[in-house]
Amino acid sequence: MSELYQFVGVAKRFSGPENLEIFKDINLLVHEGESLAIVGASGSGKSTLLHLMGALDSPTEGKVLFDGRDMACMTPDEKARFRNKTLGFVFQFHHLLPEFTAEENVAMPALVAGRDRGEALSEARIMLERVGLGHRCGSSVPTMSGGERQRVAIARAVLMRPRVLLADEPTGNLDEATGAQVGALLTELNRELGMTLVVVTHNNELAATMNRSLELRAGILYEKTFA
Numbered sequence: 001m002s003e004l005y006q007f008v009g010v011a012k013r014f015s016g017p018e019n020l021e022i023f024k025d026i027n028l029l030v031h032e033g034e035s036l037a038i039v040g041a042s043g044s045g046k047s048t049l050l051h052l053m054g055a056l057d058s059p060t061e062g063k064v065l066f067d068g069r070d071m072a073c074m075t076p077d078e079k080a081r082f083r084n085k086t087l088g089f090v091f092q093f094h095h096l097l098p099e100f101t102a103e104e105n106v107a108m109p110a111l112v113a114g115r116d117r118g119e120a121l122s123e124a125r126i127m128l129e130r131v132g133l134g135h136r137c138g139s140s141v142p143t144m145s146g147g148e149r150q151r152v153a154i155a156r157a158v159l160m161r162p163r164v165l166l167a168d169e170p171t172g173n174l175d176e177a178t179g180a181q182v183g184a185l186l187t188e189l190n191r192e193l194g195m196t197l198v199v200v201t202h203n204n205e206l207a208a209t210m211n212r213s214l215e216l217r218a219g220i221l222y223e224k225t226f227a
Contacts, residue, residue, distance in 0.1 A: 003031060004030050004031060004032045004066065005030035006030075006064075006065040007026045009063070010028075010052070011060050011062055012045065023045045024219045026221055030053075033190075036212050036213070037210040037224075038215075039215050040200075047169075054089065055079040084109060086163050087163075087165075088156075088157030088160070090157045090170045091153070095153065098140065101139060102128060102139050104121070106127055107124040108156060110123060128152070131151040147174055150170065150174060154182070158193060163195055164196045165195050165196070183205070213225070
């Protein structure tokens, strides 16, 4: 598999009354099409690492390369296009718009990209069918369960067939059974669409279903294995 992301000597610090070092000297390769879990305690920097991959933040030191290009060299417009067309995001809280239907929420990335509304809604319905919610296309967000809302969020994230899906605690707000269903859906889409999947999670059961797992501890990444 070809290299997609490369972290080279990456450090992240936040300035304030005391300098807060999140991590230091991170060296990491993420390969095209793989599924990778990053686990660690709360506050260990897992989400910050994901934000660097998503061009939502920049390292204090070192470089984050995507397809060999230093992401720090992207202009704001290039970063916006990168996030819209190359990446999909799934968060612990679904961040759906309650005033819109499920299919309208899923269609949002395509509408932002300038697609025809009818075409975008048609693609959204197809994707909702894929995640098992074809019968809920016209439903409003407040009428949906937590698991249904997260599946709508996943459908929205993969609508544009991104090369990378970044998921931040995607099962953290769900019960165990629903979380397992959402985790299975993510790994199925990883295989079906050939996209790279990077998940940060506290859930060892979810992490164990990925091709590879790393643990972020005391600012350093370690390989993690499951018995």
